[in-house]
Amino acid sequence: MLDDLPSTLICLVDCNPCGGWGEEDALALLEHLLVFFNAFLLLHSANQLQLLAVHPREVSCVWPEDGAPPALAPHQLRQLFLKRFRTLLATPPPSASAASALSGGLSLALCRLARQQRADATRQLRVLVVQATADSAAQHLAGMNCVFGAQKLGVTIDALVAARNDSLLLQQAAHLTDGFYLRLGEQEKLALSQYLLTCCLPDQQTRKLLCPPAQGSLETKALCTISKRPVDIGHACSVCLAVFAEDQLPLRECPVCGSRFIQQAAQAPKKRPKKAAAAAAPAVTS
C-alpha cells in the first residue's frame, strides 16, 4: 500500500480580457475552480497551492503573496483571487491579438516546482492550466520545451481550454505528461466542478486506477514551414529539421538555416572522387 503523498499544485489562469469568455462567464468558472482548490487543500494537510495569473502584459503571482499568512481561509482566497482577476480583466492588452505569456508562466511554474522537488523528492507535482485564448505560434517552441522539461521532472500538466479551438500545445502537454485535457463547451462549463473533482483532483497513483473520459484525437502531423499546412509525409532539412511539404520541392537550400542541399541526381558522380581522395590520405601514412 502506498503512502498518501503530499502534492503541490500550481494553477495558471489566463486573465486575458480578449479571451473566449465574458466577465460573467469567467466569474462562474472561477467559482468552479475555487471548489476544486478547496477540495485539493483538504486532501492532505501538507498539500500546497500556488496561483499564477497570466496576462499579455505580465505574469504575476496571486497566491502565495509576500507577507501573507501561510494558510488562508476559503473566503479569503476567493476575495484575493477575485480582486486580482477583476483588475487584470480591466487591464487592456497591448494589442487585441496579443496572446497571454503562457510559456513564461509555465516555465516559472516549473522552476518553482523543481525547488519543491529539491526540498522533498517524494512530493507529487502538478500544474493546472486554464487557457482562454488561442495558442500563440511565437510561444510554441518555448512551450514545447517546457512540456519536455515537465516530462523529465515528473510534473503532470492538466489543461482546461475555454477558447473556440483546441490548443495543440496543451493537448501535447497533457498527452506527454499523462495529464487530462478538456475543451470547455457549453455543457462542460456547467459541469466543470464535476470534471475537476473526478479527473484533476486524484493524484498520479490514483489516476492509474481510473478511467478518464475519452481524450480527443491527438494531432501528430507537423506543419509545413512554408505553407503552414499540416503534412502526413514531408521532407525535413537534415540540419535544422524544418519540414517541407511535397509540393514545395525542389529546394536548392533550406529557407530556415541556409544549408545548401546536395541534389539527389548530382550526388553520385560528384562524391566519388572526393571519397577516393579522403581514403588515399590515411593509406599513405599507415
Place this chain on the structure above:
Amino acid sequence: MADEEEDEAPPAEYVWEGAFERTWDAVRIGEDGALHGGHALERLGRARRRVHAGVKRGVLRTLFLIVDCSRSARAQEGEMRPSRLAVLQDAAGRFVSRFLEQNPICALSLVAMRDGKAFTLAEPSCNARQHLAELRRLQASGCSGDASLQNALELARDALEAIPTYMSREVLLLSCSLSTCDPGDIHATIAALAKAKVRVSIFSLLAEVFICKRITQQTSGTFGVATTPAHLWELLLGLVAPQPMEEGAMAPSRSLVKVGFPARQRDGAPSLCFLAGKGTQTALLPGGYSCPQCCATQEEIPTQCPVCNLKLVSSAELTKTYHHLFPVAAFDEVLFPLDGDARRPAAERSVCYGCCDALSLAARDGVSVQVGSRCPSCKALFCVSCDDLIHEVLHTCPGCNCPHEPSLE
C-alpha cells in the same frame, strides 16, 4: 602495441596524488542557519562552458556503443570498483538514457567484445528500454577472452555503411584492455573507417594505448583515459550533445530527408504491430501508429517502417531537438558580497526570479558571497539550481518569456 607516455598529465589526477583537502572550510552558515557548501561556484563554472549558440549540429545520429567484456574487464582496480565491467555497465546505462533523451531521432546500437569476437547485443533503434535490459544482462554473461578491436570496428562499419549519408556515423568504444587480438591488418580497417566517414571515439579505463589513439586521430574522434568513474561520466557527457557540423570530409551531407508523421490508432481493437527494435517481428497489440505511406502499424515511434523504410517520427520529437539548434544563452555570473555594505544589493534583488528562493551562499577568497546568474537578454536573476534547470531541462528562460512590467526596467 606500445603505450605512449602522456606528455602533460594534469596535476592531481588521482585522489591520492592531490593535496589534502579541507572541504569543511568551504562550509558557511547562512542567515537562515542552514549550512551552505562551497560547491555552488564549481557547478556554475561547469554548466557555463557547454553553451555554444548559433552552431549547426548534426542532430540526426547513428551511434554504435561498443563495450569491452574481455577478461581484463573482470579485474578490480584501485579506482574502478567493484569491477571495471560494473563501472562500464553503469556509465554505459546512464549514457544510453541520456543520449536517447537528448537525441530522439537517432539510432543506437550495442556491441560487446568477448573471446576475440564481437557480438551485436541490440540492433540500431531508439528504444532505451531494450538497450538497458541488454546492458543489465552483461554481468550475467560474464567476461572472458581477449578484446578484438578490428572485429568490433568492422562489425560497426558494415552496419554504418548502409546508413544514408545525411546521418552522422559514430562509434563509441569503451575499452579496458591493453591489447587487441585481430584477424587481419587493423590499419586497413582504420583506413576503411575514415573512408566511410565513421567517427570513432575511444575511452579507456586503463591506459593510453597507441593503436586506440591512432584510430581516434585518423577518424577525428576523441580519445580519453578515465581515471575515476566520475571522470568517465564527464568524458561521456561530451558526446551526448550532437557534435557541431564543421565543413570537412567527416561532416554528414545536407539533404532533405523524407519523414512520415504517423497517426495514433484509436484505442479499440488490437491490430498486428511491428514490435519496436525487433525488426520484422509482429504481435497483436492495442493502439499503435500507422505508417502514412504503407499503413503498416508500429508499436512505437520514432522508428523506421520495416515495410517501406520510411522514417516515422512524431512532430513533438522534431521539436525536442530544437534546443540544440537554439540554445539558451549562457548566463553571466553575478556575485553579491555579503560583507561589503556599499555593494550589497537590496533585499529583493537577491531572490531568484524563477523559484523565489534566496540565492545560495559560497565562499570566495575567504569572503561569503551570494552567487547568482543573470540572463544577458532579460536581466532576470537566477539561483544556481535554476540556472542548471534552465540550461539542462527547460531550455527556455522564464524571464525572456514573461513580459516585463514597466516598474522592473
